[in-house]
Amino acid sequence: MPEVIIEVQGLKKSFGEVSAVRGLDLTIFQGEMFGIIGPDGAGKTTLIRLLCGVLEPDEGSGRILGYDLIKEIKEIKSSIGYFSQRFSLYGDLTVDENIEFFAEIHEVSDYQPRRERLLEFTRLKPFRERLAEKLSGGMRQKLALACSLVHTPKIIFLDEPTTGVDPVSRRDFWKILSELVQEGIAIVLTTPYLDEAERCTRVGFMNQGKFMAIDSPRKIKNFIEDKVIELVPDEIRRAYKLLKQVPEIKELQALGDKLNLLVKDEQEVMPRIYQSLEKEGLKIKSWRVITPSLENVFVALQKIS
Amino acid sequence: MSHYKKFLSDKPMSENVIIVNNLSKKFGSFTAVDNISFSVAEGEIFGFLGANGAGKSTTIRILCGLLSPSSGSAVVAGYDVNHQAELVKTRIGYMSQKFSLYEDLTVKENIIFYGGIYGLSNAQIEERMGWIVEMTGLSGSENRLTRELAVGWKQRLALGCAVIHQPRIVFLDEPTSGVDPVFRKNFWELINQFSEQGTTIFVTTHYLDEAEYCNRLMLIHRGRIIAGGSPGELKEIYITNPILEIECDSALEVLEILQKEEWVIESSIFGTYLHIMVRDELEAKHKIKKILSEKSINLKRVDKITPGLEDVFISLIEKPEQSDRL
Numbered sequence: 001m002p003e004v005i006i007e008v009q010g011l012k013k014s015f016g017e018v019s020a021v022r023g024l025d026l027t028i029f030q031g032e033m034f035g036i037i038g039p040d041g042a043g044k045t046t047l048i049r050l051l052c053g054v055l056e057p058d059e060g061s062g063r064i065l066g067y068d069l070i071k072e073i074k075e076i077k078s079s080i081g082y083f084s085q086r087f088s089l090y091g092d093l094t095v096d097e098n099i100e101f102f103a104e105i106h107e108v109s110d111y112q113p114r115r116e117r118l119l120e121f122t123r124l125k126p127f128r129e130r131l132a133e134k135l136s137g138g139m140r141q142k143l144a145l146a147c148s149l150v151h152t153p154k155i156i157f158l159d160e161p162t163t164g165v166d167p168v169s170r171r172d173f174w175k176i177l178s179e180l181v182q183e184g185i186a187i188v189l190t191t192p193y194l195d196e197a198e199r200c201t202r203v204g205f206m207n208q209g210k211f212m213a214i215d216s217p218r219k220i221k222n223f224i225e226d227k228v229i230e231l232v233p234d235e236i237r238r239a240y241k242l243l244k245q246v247p248e249i250k251e252l253q254a255l256g257d258k259l260n261l262l263v264k265d266e267q268e269v270m271p272r273i274y275q276s277l278e279k280e281g282l283k284i285k286s287w288r289v290i291t292p293s294l295e296n297v298f299v300a301l302q303k304i305s
Numbered sequence: 306m307s308h309y310k311k312f313l314s315d316k317p318m319s320e321n322v323i324i325v326n327n328l329s330k331k332f333g334s335f336t337a338v339d340n341i342s343f344s345v346a347e348g349e350i351f352g353f354l355g356a357n358g359a360g361k362s363t364t365i366r367i368l369c370g371l372l373s374p375s376s377g378s379a380v381v382a383g384y385d386v387n388h389q390a391e392l393v394k395t396r397i398g399y400m401s402q403k404f405s406l407y408e409d410l411t412v413k414e415n416i417i418f419y420g421g422i423y424g425l426s427n428a429q430i431e432e433r434m435g436w437i438v439e440m441t442g443l444s445g446s447e448n449r450l451t452r453e454l455a456v457g458w459k460q461r462l463a464l465g466c467a468v469i470h471q472p473r474i475v476f477l478d479e480p481t482s483g484v485d486p487v488f489r490k491n492f493w494e495l496i497n498q499f500s501e502q503g504t505t506i507f508v509t510t511h512y513l514d515e516a517e518y519c520n521r522l523m524l525i526h527r528g529r530i531i532a533g534g535s536p537g538e539l540k541e542i543y544i545t546n547p548i549l550e551i552e553c554d555s556a557l558e559v560l561e562i563l564q565k566e567e568w569v570i571e572s573s574i575f576g577t578y579l580h581i582m583v584r585d586e587l588e589a590k591h592k593i594k595k596i597l598s599e600k601s602i603n604l605k606r607v608d609k610i611t612p613g614l615e616d617v618f619i620s621l622i623e624k625p626e627q628s629d630r631l
Contacts, residue, residue, distance in 0.1 A: 031557075033574075039485045040455055136357060164402070164482050166356040166511045167615050168622065178573040182557050192485050195514055195613070199575050217576050232537070236520075237501060253490065254497050256350065256519040257535040298486050 002029040005155060005186055006051060008062030008069065013046055013055060020046040022209035023060070033177070033187045035200035037294070039302060043209040044190040045084075048157050051188065052082045065154055078106065081153035085160055087144040091133030095124055095143055098132055099150055106151035118146040122176060138169025145176065156180065158189035162196065174199065194294040205298065207305045217294060224292040224300055226250060229261040229270075231287040233277060242276050249273075251299070262296065312343040312523060312533040320347050322473055322505045323368065328377035330363050337363040339528035340377065345521075347473070350496065350506040352519030354618065360528040361509050365476055368507070370394045382473040395423070398467035402479035406463055408452035412443055415451055415466060423470035430469070437465035440495070457488030461495060474505040481515060493518045513614040522614075526622045536614060545612045545620035546570055547586040551579040551593065552605040559602060568592065580610070 006028035013021040020043040028034050036044045049055040051064060053073040062069040067076045089098050099118065103111035119125040122142040127135065132143060141161065148156065158177075162170045174196070177187060189200075197203050197217060204214040213220055233239035240254045243261070248269045251262035263269045266289050277284060323345035330338040338360045345351045355361040366372040368381050370390030379386045382396035406415050416437055420430035438444050441461040451459060460480065467475055477496075481489045496518070500506050508519060516522055516536060523533040532543055553559050560579050563569050568589060571582040583589035590607050597604045612620075 033576075037486075039487055040457065138357070164479070164511070167513055167618050168356050170511075171615065171619055175573055178560075181574055182560060192489075193512065193514065194486055195615075201577050240497075253494075255517045255536070256352075256521070257537045295486050295490065299490065302487055 002031055004028070005030050006062070006064055006188070008051070009060055011047070011050055011060035011062065012058045013043075013050055014058055020209055021050060021057070024210055026204070026211065026214075028186060028188060030186060031181065031184060032202060033181055033200045034189070035197040035203045036188070036190045036206055037192075037194065037197050037203060037298065038206035042206045044206055045159055046209075047206070048082075048084075048159050048188065048190060052080060052157050053077050054082065078151060079154050081148035081151070081156040083144055083148045083156065083158045083161060085163060087148070089132045089140060089144055089147065092131060094129050094131055095119070095135070096128045098143060099147055102147040103150045108151050111150060114150060114152065118149055121179065122146045123172075136169075138165055138172065141165060141169065141173065142176070145173070149180075153185070155186045155188065158187065160190055160192065163192065194298060197294050203294070205301050207302060212301050212305055213297075220297055221292045221294070224296055226262050226264055226292075227266045228290050228292045228296055229263060229266055229287055230258055230290045231261060231273070232258045232285040234283045234285055238280065239277055239282055242280055242282070243273065246272060246276055260290075312530055321345060322347050322382055323351075323507070324380045325368075326378050328364070328367065328379055329375050330360075330367060330372070331375045336528050338367070338374075341525070341528075341530050342377075343523055343530065343533070345474075345505060345507060347505055348500050348503045350500050350508065350518065350520045352516045352522040353507065353509045353525065354511075354513070354516055354522055355509075355525040356511075356622065359525045361525055362478075364525065365478065365507075365509065368393075369397060369399055369476060395470070396473050398470070398472040398475040400463050400467040400475065400477050400480060402482045406451050406459060406466065409450065411448050411450055412438075412454070412462055413447040415462060416469065419466035420469050425470060433469050433471075437469060440498070441465045455488075457484050457492070460484060460488070460492060464492075464495065468499065468504065472504070474507060475499065477506065477508045479510055479512075480508065481510075482512065489515070513618055516614050524618065524621060532617075532621050539614065539617050540612060543617050543621055545616050546582045546584060547589070548580055548582050548610050548612055548616060549586070549589060549593075549607050550575070550610045551581065551607050552577070553579070553597060554603040554605075559597065562596060562600070563593070566592070566596075582616075 004027055006026065009025050011021055011024045036047065038044055046055065050057050053076040064076045065079050090101060093101060099115045100111065108114065119128055122145065124139065124142055124146065127139060132140060135143060162173055181187060191197055200217065202214060203217055203220055204211045213223060236254060236257065240259060243249055243252055249261050249263055253260040274284065321344040326342050327340050328338055329336065329340050353361060367374050367386060368379055370386050370393035373387060381393045384392040386393055407418065410418065416434055417430055420433065438447060443458065443462060481492055496506055510516055521535055522539060524531050532539060534542060556574060556577060556579055560572060560574055563581055564572050568584050569581050573580055586609055593607055594604060
């Protein structure tokens with residue numbers, strides 16, 4: 001059994017009238033990449049901040065890396081890294097100087113070898129003399145990650161790390177995260193992108209300040225008992241309109257060149273679908289039952305809450 | 306040039322609301338847009354993809370009549386961007402990821418404000434108000450301050466404001482960056498409704514899951530168009546190297562071993578599995594089985610997986626020799 005590195009019970013946090021986290025339990029193990037997903041306002045960012053010791057909980061207790069969440073905040077902060085969208089780099093300092101600055105904040109005295117390693121790792125070495133404000137979005141984000149790793153944390157918390165980043169930088173960033181996991185660093189992240197959540201070892205779906213489900217991306221999909229059909233009609237717009245009228249289709253989604261249908265039983269509903277399309281002269285080019293996506297799970301979980 | 310037709314819609318010219326011919330834009334010695342041609346049909350949901358600095362924003366600014374091209378032509382909603390830029394502006398709507406709403410105005414006041422900007426009369430604004438409020442699902446929230454709305458609702462309001470003057474084309478620049486999946490799904494349903502009514506949707510996005518919602522896509526790289534087609538066609542035509550998903554014990558250890566193999570092009574951990582891009586599927590499967598059995602590591606399965614649009618995108622722009630051939 002891997003070592004428990006995060007364990008919290010009954011965590012609560014309110015801001016005035018708004019309760020952001022309402023009695024939450026969570027256990028995270030060594031070597032995990034744990035993804036927190038959920039609608040806007042679910043309490044994801046608040047939870048991350050509570051776990052980092054940036055916010056103090058109103059109620060509840062916990063241990064992060066063995067340190068008490070209330071009494072040993074200083075120890076916690078020095079052994080974790082925290083990265084958010086608002087991570088402030090200094091635009092008028094160079095890449096090198098930014099890392100040096102964060103090393104000093106974290107009281108890392110002999111930071112040079114670590115810096116070389118981080119620059120190597122984030123492939124920022126050729127740009128080390130460049131001012132942070134002159135970096136592209138993707139490079140800035142990698143520098144921010146490097147800065148939050150300067151004190152060799154054992155856990156790193158990432159709050160929406162890839163929002164607004166282009167696909168190439170995003171892929172690059174995930175490669176770096178994968179390397180961090182290989183080094184034994186645990187990662188806890190929030191993301192609005194469910195394809196990123198698929199890359200996590202476990203995913204927690206959060207709504208209204210609580211976890212509604214926690215499991216591996218594969219197992220969490222068992223939550224969906226319905227079948228998802230991917231159907232390619234010859235005329236997508238007309239097919240969409242016609243299928244909107246079929247009551248057995250619980251959900252219908254038009255993508256660019258195909259439709260996704262949520263149904264109880266494909267054997268039962270397919271004849272009905274064929275009938276309603278063929279009656280209007282439309283053809284089905286192909287159809288198949290596909291694995292539900294995390295988006296299907298997300299929609300279903302949100303509905304019941 | 307066999308792929309060239311992919312950049313053209315298959316509608317007759319009269320139904321094309323955007324026609325771009327040999328368009329270029331230079332800033333000093335830098336060519337931001339390099340001789341591109343394409344067309345977009347009425348009612349189409351058209352996705353314009355590219356990394357940062359690929360020439361996306363420059364192209365959009367030209368099409369919106371905000372920037373004049375160095376050479377070539379573009380006809381947007383029937384008007385020439387070279388000579389009729391002001392008319393172009395009246396026939397298009399624009400919404401960016403920063404949706405420029407006034408936070409301290411109410412929903413209703415924002416709609417009135419945008420109606421005024423687009424030169425609508427009070428009577429017209431009144432008429433469109435009801436339609437926008439209903440379409441966006443904001444009925445009952447008309448008098449709420451915009452800053453009190455959740456991001457997803459702001460986004461719907463911004464779209465409503467961008468179409469108040471019933472433009473023929475609406476340009477959406479990274480429309481759903483950072484909103485939650487349910488809002489994103491609902492937003493695309495709204496976009497589909499507009500497109501059904503004949504409004505053409507021109508979307509730029511970074512987020513390739515979102516590109517799946519588009520009828521047709523075009524990929525721009527270093528100012529040039531390097532690929533085009535429907536999402537399904539792109540995955541078929543621009544075949545990437547095979548990607549294998551491996552389920553095995555000690556995934557991290559296996560990853561380390563495989564990373565050293567020259568036939569592994571890319572590798573990363575994906576949940577509890579590994580994803581590796583290889584040169585040849587059969588060769589790789591054989592070698593994986595051999596290596597793991599030598600190390601007595603339990604291999605549960607190796608499967609080839611369908612590449613996503615992101616894989617296609619990355620493989621296209623990382624192969625400059627291939628894009629030069631097109």
